[in-house]
Amino acid sequence: MESIVAHENDLNLKATELRLGLPGTDESEKESASCTKNNKRSLPECAEESAKNDDLDAQHGDCEAAPAAKAQIVGWPPVRSYRKNSLQQKKAEAETGFYVKVSMDGAPYLRKIDLKVYKGYPELLKALEYMFKLTIGEYSEREGYRGSEYAPAYEDKDGDLMLVGDVPWEMFMSSCKKLRIMKGSEARGLGCGV
Amino acid sequence: MNQLWKMDPNIKKTKNSADSANYPEAIQSPSQFPDEVLEKVLSMLHSHKDRSSVSLVCKDWYNAERWSRTKIFIGNCYSVSPEIVARRFPRIKSVTLKGKPRFSDFNLVPQNWGANIHDWLVMFAKVYPLLEELRLKRMTVSDESLEFLAMSFPGFKALSLLSCDGFSTDGLKSIATHCKKLTELDIQENGIDDVSGSWLSAFPDNFTSLEILNFASLNSEVSFDALERLVSRCKSLKVLKVNKGIGLDQLQRLLVRAPQLMELGTGSFQQELMFRHCMELENAFRNCKNLQILAGLWDASYVYLHVLYPACSSLTFLNLSYATLRSDEFTKLIAHCPNLRCLWVLDTVEDKGLEAVGSCCPLLEEIRVFPAHPFDQDINHGVTESGFLAVSHGCRKLHYVLYFCQQMTNAAVATIVQNCPDFTHFRLCIMNPGQPDYLTDEPMDEAFGAVVKTCTKLQRLAVSGLLTDLTFEYIGKYAKNLETLSVAFAGRSDWGMQCVLGGCPKLRKLEIRDCPFGNAALLSGLKKYESMRSLWMSACNVTMNGCRLLAKEMPRLNVEVMKDEEDDSHVDKVYVYRSVAGPRRDAPPFVLTL
Numbered sequence: 109m110e111s112i113v114a115h116e117n118d119l120n121l122k123a124t125e126l127r128l129g130l131p132g133t134d135e136s137e138k139e140s141a142s143c144t145k146n147n148k149r150s151l152p153e154c155a156e157e158s159a160k161n162d163d164l165d166a167q168h169g170d171c172e173a174a175p176a177a178k179a180q181i182v183g184w185p186p187v188r189s190y191r192k193n194s195l196q197q198k199k200a201e202a203e204t205g206f207y208v209k210v211s212m213d214g215a216p217y218l219r220k221i222d223l224k225v226y227k228g229y230p231e232l233l234k235a236l237e238y239m240f241k242l243t244i245g246e247y248s249e250r251e252g253y254r255g256s257e258y259a260p261a262y263e264d265k266d267g268d269l270m271l272v273g274d275v276p277w278e279m280f281m282s283s284c285k286k287l288r289i290m291k292g293s294e295a296r297g298l299g300c301g302v
Numbered sequence: 303m304n305q306l307w308k309m310d311p312n313i314k315k316t317k318n319s320a321d322s323a324n325y326p327e328a329i330q331s332p333s334q335f336p337d338e339v340l341e342k343v344l345s346m347l348h349s350h351k352d353r354s355s356v357s358l359v360c361k362d363w364y365n366a367e368r369w370s371r372t373k374i375f376i377g378n379c380y381s382v383s384p385e386i387v388a389r390r391f392p393r394i395k396s397v398t399l400k401g402k403p404r405f406s407d408f409n410l411v412p413q414n415w416g417a418n419i420h421d422w423l424v425m426f427a428k429v430y431p432l433l434e435e436l437r438l439k440r441m442t443v444s445d446e447s448l449e450f451l452a453m454s455f456p457g458f459k460a461l462s463l464l465s466c467d468g469f470s471t472d473g474l475k476s477i478a479t480h481c482k483k484l485t486e487l488d489i490q491e492n493g494i495d496d497v498s499g500s501w502l503s504a505f506p507d508n509f510t511s512l513e514i515l516n517f518a519s520l521n522s523e524v525s526f527d528a529l530e531r532l533v534s535r536c537k538s539l540k541v542l543k544v545n546k547g548i549g550l551d552q553l554q555r556l557l558v559r560a561p562q563l564m565e566l567g568t569g570s571f572q573q574e575l576m577f578r579h580c581m582e583l584e585n586a587f588r589n590c591k592n593l594q595i596l597a598g599l600w601d602a603s604y605v606y607l608h609v610l611y612p613a614c615s616s617l618t619f620l621n622l623s624y625a626t627l628r629s630d631e632f633t634k635l636i637a638h639c640p641n642l643r644c645l646w647v648l649d650t651v652e653d654k655g656l657e658a659v660g661s662c663c664p665l666l667e668e669i670r671v672f673p674a675h676p677f678d679q680d681i682n683h684g685v686t687e688s689g690f691l692a693v694s695h696g697c698r699k700l701h702y703v704l705y706f707c708q709q710m711t712n713a714a715v716a717t718i719v720q721n722c723p724d725f726t727h728f729r730l731c732i733m734n735p736g737q738p739d740y741l742t743d744e745p746m747d748e749a750f751g752a753v754v755k756t757c758t759k760l761q762r763l764a765v766s767g768l769l770t771d772l773t774f775e776y777i778g779k780y781a782k783n784l785e786t787l788s789v790a791f792a793g794r795s796d797w798g799m800q801c802v803l804g805g806c807p808k809l810r811k812l813e814i815r816d817c818p819f820g821n822a823a824l825l826s827g828l829k830k831y832e833s834m835r836s837l838w839m840s841a842c843n844v845t846m847n848g849c850r851l852l853a854k855e856m857p858r859l860n861v862e863v864m865k866d867e868e869d870d871s872h873v874d875k876v877y878v879y880r881s882v883a884g885p886r887r888d889a890p891p892f893v894l895t896l
Contacts, residue, residue: 183408183815184790185676185706185733188465190491190519194624195674265574278605283574 206281208262212240212289223284228277236260240289247273261288340366350375372396377835379417379441380860383883384425396435396460397426403838403877404788405813406440407465410840410875412864414890418442418468420450427454435460435486442466448473452480460486460514470495471522478504485538486514499524499547505532512536516543518567518598523547534559543567546600550575550583557586566590568598571606571625580609588612597621604631614638621646623672629654636662644668649684649706656689660696668702669693673733676706687714694721701759702727709740710767715749725757729764735791735816738768745769751776754784764788774798778805786811799823803830813838821848824876828852831859836879844873852878853896860885861896 187195206223219239226232233244245255252271253259260272264283272280272287344366347353350373357367373396376382387394401417403410419441426433433455443466451458458481463469471494477487478501502517502524512532517524524547533539539560544553548569557563575583583606587593593613602625617639623646627635632651636642642663647655649671659666671685687710694700700722710732719725730749738745746767754760754776761783765773769792777784778801785808793799799819802812803826811834820843831837846863853861864875885895 180677181735181816183405183410184735185673185731186408186788186790187673187676187706188407188491189409189493191623191672192676195676276605278603279574282572282603 208284208286210236210239210287210289213291213294215240221287223281229273229280232272233260236287236289242289249274257291259290261290262286263288337362337366341370345370345372348373369393373435374398376400378879378881379422380883380886381835381879381881384422386883388425388429392429394426394430395432396437397422397430397433398437398439399441400439401441401466403813403836404440404811405815405838405840410815412890412892415893416442416886416888416890418444418447418888420444420447423447423450423454431455432457434458435462437462437464438466439464440466442468443473444468445470445473445476449476449480452476455481457483459483459511460488462486462488462490463492464488464490465492467493471497471499471501471520474501475504478502479506482506482509483511484509485511487512488514488516489520490516491519494520496520496522498522502532503528507531507535510535510537513538514541515539516541516567518543518545520545521547526552530555530559537562539563541565541595543597544569546570549573550606551579554579554583554586557583557590561586561589562592563590564592565595566593566597567621568596568600570601571599572601572603575606580606584609584612591616593617595619595621599625601625602627604628604634607631607635610635611638615641617642619644622651623648623670626650626674627655628652629658633658639663640665642666644702646670646672648672648674650674651685653685653689653692656685657692660692660694663697665699666693666697667699668727669697669700670702670704671706672704673706676733684708687711690714690718694718698722699724701725704729704731706731706733708733709737710746710749711739711741712744712746712748712752713739713741715746716752719752719756723756724759725753726759727762728753728757728760729762729788730766731764732767735766736768737766745772747772747776751780754780758783760784762786765792766790767792770794771798771801774801778802781806783808785809787813789814789817791816793817793819796820796823796826800826803827809833810835812836814840814842816841818843820844821851824848825852825855828855831856831878832880834880836877838875838877840875844876846871846873849873849876850896858882862889863894863896864892865894 207220208223210219210221221235221239223232226235229247237244242258243256244258244260245253247253261269262272262280262284263286264270265285269288275283340363344353344356344363347356353367353371357364368390369392371391372393374387374391374394375398376387377400379399379401399419399422402415405411406415417440419438427450431454434457436451436458437460443463448469451461453476461477461481461484469492474487474489477484499520499522505512505528509532513536524545526548529544529548530552533542533556540563542556542560542563543565544556544567546569548556550569550571550573553568557566587609590613594617596610596613596617596619599622602622604627614635615638618641620639620642622632626648627650629652632647632655636655636658640662643665645659645663645666645668647670656671659669671689673684675683685705685707687707690703690705690707691714694717698721701724703725704727707730710730715730732746739749746765747770749767750763750765750769750773753763760781763777763781763784763786765788771794774793774797777787784806787802787806787809789812796819799814799817800823802809803823809830815838819839824839824844825848827837846865849861849863853859858880860879860881862877863873866872866874889895
């Protein structure tokens, strides 16, 4: 194979070596030849970037010194620092999760769930049913939640108690401060439209 | 280039046309025109390439050209000195200067490398007191320099800083405070100290001349009240790009004050709005009849994108590269934008999103697809060859592409350039270095071979993936119009680089990193580098001896080396560029000029 012959003569083999493995495997070994020199520069530069962007906590995640699964190559892929920092900030936000408290009337202690995990209302309600061992019932705009004693409610940014399900999912995500599973007559009061 | 040395820049221009009549034997001047006429004709030339050609015709034309030039473009600030520029061009009003090598954008150039604007400003203050415009890219600019600028040029109008560093928002405060005739303030993607947003409040109350304001990449919050008043009183404002701190309700108020805008960069697009406010915002967009360019849209929540729809049909450029839209969300939006010429997106829109582009945007000429997770090796994200194919199918006028992807095939690229043979800029970044065609496991040589064979107008090329020397044979042989070439993790031997340097007659910029090219390759370009702007090589196999030899043979080139920390003979980075100013005197200790 051509690559074996080239292997002998070339100095920078790893980067250009033909492999049958999936791209992305064998990364750290692959990069060691071309990257040992590059990595030396990375630490001071990471420090400089951190100094310049104090508000970005995600810097640590990007530094080659961190125990990342894959050794990163300096300046690759060729994405400008400004864009890189913007994306890292977003990623950091995405990774932190969006935990809200969930209380149920009568329960001794509260629970917490990560709203980011769910793609929409059906999944969220199923998770609540599972967590609290109850049934929530069918949502309708007119009737709220029919068919059970329970109604899921949430407190929004203004402090108002709202019924879960009225607004689009993303809007709910951005305004929900905490969840409350209401029970009994109180629940019916909330569920029945005026 | 050689003839320039024969021109004496100190020849005084003779305004007296009688001179040419008195000296009829001065037949060396083919021009029969009096100087004023020649100058008048030449003043209509705007392209700096044309002006360069004109100046080489003869001494008379050289002189007429230098007196009529008002705009100067310096692609490498070290290729010439402030003194030389001042001597040659007496009437400059607009200066564009580029500094550091492009790879400094990716942290490959250490801090304090140079490209400081200050000495230039000092000279300009002396020679060009009427300076109006300054456009800088990859230069180091301090707050002191900005203050000096603001105080030295009473007629100063336009400041554009792209990818610069060294200043803070305090420097911007000086500009806002003192530049009474400012029409343009364009601050983009700079590595700066964002102290506070108070600079915006420094524009005086009677200041009304602003036409272009771009502070999208600054993070600190500005006073919305000050911004609203500024926008209200600047009736000629055409371009407004705000930062993330500006929310949707504030955006609505700004649009109501400036319905004449042609270019808008929104702030954060994720605020919770009541229905009524949504309608108001949608109406505000409806009233912006001249809106052609839209950008910003940070954290764009799909919920609010519909407010843009009334403005979408007239859009020619849509920049969604900071909006993490999914394919379904994006598809609905793009359906409203049939007149797009230029689109920048994140790869979160995926191949499906790009298929929608192919269907909806037949006039598209430029597309840039940026990676949302460039450091994430999960192959299930992002775009593949099929997205690119889909765009090329539907958008036959495509001539500019920047595409970051996780996988590509030779066959796909061959089809793409068949569909779109008019590419002038083809920048493909397969993000995993040295990755082969994922279907055939072969190198990507044939892909780029197809590009250079088919796209005869190609000016700029960036290659990636697993590449042997064959790619470079193709490039050297076929890329007759190629001016800029970017290479990373590619090639097998010196031969590759030799092919490029031996072919490509119009090559101006060559930047190479992590390739097995050594001294033989470097030295094969001896004769060529003087016709190029610059060469960058980092993490290759070049040694000090090779660089020294190059420097010795070509005294008019500056050969700057950044040594390897461990190995004294090995060269980590070498930057070679032509210069009429000699070696630079401001090189930091880690840069060795040979």
